[in-house]
Amino acid sequence: MNEQLPVELLSDAFNVFRDASRKLEEQYALLEDRIDELSIELAEKNKAIERTRRLAAMGEMAARVAHEIRNPLGSMAIFANLLERELASEPDKQRLANHVSTGIKSLDNLLSNMLLFASSPEAKLKPVDMRKVIEESLLLAKGHDRSDVSVRAEFCGQTSIMADGVLLRQLFLNLIINAIDAMDEGGSLKIRTRVVEDRQRYMEIKVSDTGRGIRKEHIDRVFDPFFSTKDRGTGLGLAIVSTVVNAHSGFIDVDSVAGEGTAFTIGLPMLREYRI
Ligand SMILES: Nc1ncnc2c1ncn2[C@@H]1O[C@H](COP(=O)(O)OP(=O)(O)O)[C@@H](O)[C@H]1O
Ligand SMILES: [Mg+2]
Numbered sequence: 001m002n003e004q005l006p007v008e009l010l011s012d013a014f015n016v017f018r019d020a021s022r023k024l025e026e027q028y029a030l031l032e033d034r035i036d037e038l039s040i041e042l043a044e045k046n047k048a049i050e051r052t053r054r055l056a057a058m059g060e061m062a063a064r065v066a067h068e069i070r071n072p073l074g075s076m077a078i079f080a081n082l083l084e085r086e087l088a089s090e091p092d093k094q095r096l097a098n099h100v101s102t103g104i105k106s107l108d109n110l111l112s113n114m115l116l117f118a119s120s121p122e123a124k125l126k127p128v129d130m131r132k133v134i135e136e137s138l139l140l141a142k143g144h145d146r147s148d149v150s151v152r153a154e155f156c157g158q159t160s161i162m163a164d165g166v167l168l169r170q171l172f173l174n175l176i177i178n179a180i181d182a183m184d185e186g187g188s189l190k191i192r193t194r195v196v197e198d199r200q201r202y203m204e205i206k207v208s209d210t211g212r213g214i215r216k217e218h219i220d221r222v223f224d225p226f227f228s229t230k231d232r233g234t235g236l237g238l239a240i241v242s243t244v245v246n247a248h249s250g251f252i253d254v255d256s257v258a259g260e261g262t263a264f265t266i267g268l269p270m271l272r273e274y275r276i
Contacts, residue, residue, distance in 0.1 A: 073108055076100075077101065077108070084098055109140075109173060110236075113170070113174070116240050116244075123244070132165075134153055134193070137176055138153070141173055141180065149183050150187075151191075153191040154190070154191070155192075157194055161203050167244045168244065170240060174238065175241060179208075179211060182212050189207070189209050190209075195270065201269070201270045202268055203267070205268070206263055210261040212258070214256040223241070223252075245268075248268050250266060252266050
């Protein structure tokens with residue numbers, strides 16, 4: 001028996017079908033929008049990955065270039081030194097040779113900082129004499145020094161410690177240069193070491209200056225890589241300082257009053273089994 005479906009039933013079914021298809025269309029449109037959004041996001045992420053790759057490659061290249069520049073720079077330093085000595089009787093010319101030496105030292109410091117920054121170094125601990133390390137750093141800073149800045153180093157108690165002398169020299173060189181930079185109207189730089197018997201025995205080294213100090217809003221950022229308030233600063237100095245301190249499982253504090261001066265205090269653990 002072919003009974004005809006009631007018209008209402010057909011019309012209800014048609015309405016249900018129309019609602020369902022409208023909902024599907026809406027869902028489809030939403031999905032299309034989402035796909036568009038995801039494609040844009042993916043394109044941005046791909047760009048970011050590409051940028052990171054390029055930066056990493058640039059970093060590697062910078063480290064390689066730094067290495068390559070090191071050797072000829074060493075020869076130039078020797079030559080400039082010889083020239084300085086040869087020109088002892090001609091002070092005007094000697095001053096020029098001295099400029100060359102100073103420029104080479106700055107470049108060498110920049111390269112050392114770049115190489116250390118690129119390599120996240122490990123400390124190779126050996127017995128070192130902190131007095132010798134600090135005196136060598138002061139010597140390396142020659143050229144940055146000025147007649148209106150007095151320098152005093154005081155060593156109290158034991159100065160031998162298990163540490164990485166090469167890394168520490170770079171650490172102090174950066175602190176000393178920063179201190180001198182901060183005293184463009186003259187002042188005094190003091191370096192003092194002492195042994196502290198706390199829960200752990202450690203050597204404390206305080207580097208203080210009477211320079212312009214660090215502004216409050218900058219104090220939390222001074223150890224950030226590339227943070228610099230100087231026209232030609234790289235912002236790598238204190239980043240290296242904190243890397244070297246960490247490599248020795250030490251600590252660093254900074255205490256500064258704008259207009260009065262700055263003191264960096266470093267603590268390096270002294271291994272108990274090492275005594276001389
Ligand atoms: N002894 C100091 N006195 C005053 N400001 C300092 C001192 N040491 C560091 N700073 C501040 O910290 C910043 C970062 O120092 P650093 O990482 O060595 O980079 P750079 O010397 O290239 O600027 C400096 O630009 C300066 O503003
Ligand atoms: Mg610096």
